[in-house]
Amino acid sequence: MTRNLKASAETRAIPVIAVTGWVKTDDLERALRAGCDSVLPKPCRPDELLAEIDRLLPARWRRCPECHLRNGTSLQLSVDLPDHYFECHNCGHVWKAAPTV
Numbered sequence: 001m002t003r004n005l006k007a008s009a010e011t012r013a014i015p016v017i018a019v020t021g022w023v024k025t026d027d028l029e030r031a032l033r034a035g036c037d038s039v040l041p042k043p044c045r046p047d048e049l050l051a052e053i054d055r056l057l058p059a060r061w062r063r064c065p066e067c068h069l070r071n072g073t074s075l076q077l078s079v080d081l082p083d084h085y086f087e088c089h090n091c092g093h094v095w096k097a098a099p100t101v
Contacts, residue, residue: 006035
């Protein structure tokens with residue numbers, strides 16, 4: 001599945017995170033060779049997964065802290081402002097986030 005996503009020009013930019021119980025070095029390397037952008041071992045805490053999603057997503061998609069607290073919305077389109085600040089298109093909230101890698 002990952003190889004197919006990464007082979008297509010339409011979908012190759014979609015980040016793929018493998019969450020797996022197979023944590024031997026060979027298994028992790030095989031997932032990365034298949035095109036996964038990241039590999040997390042099971043069990044994975046929700047905050048670890050969300051942090052990895054934030055790291056891999058383009059800056060325009062971020063979890064707005066206000067929307068997330070109010071209604072559980074996970075991702076909102078945001079404006080990338082200078083100095084790692086973001087503004088949520090949904091509620092207008094502005095927050096500072098860690099720089100992406």
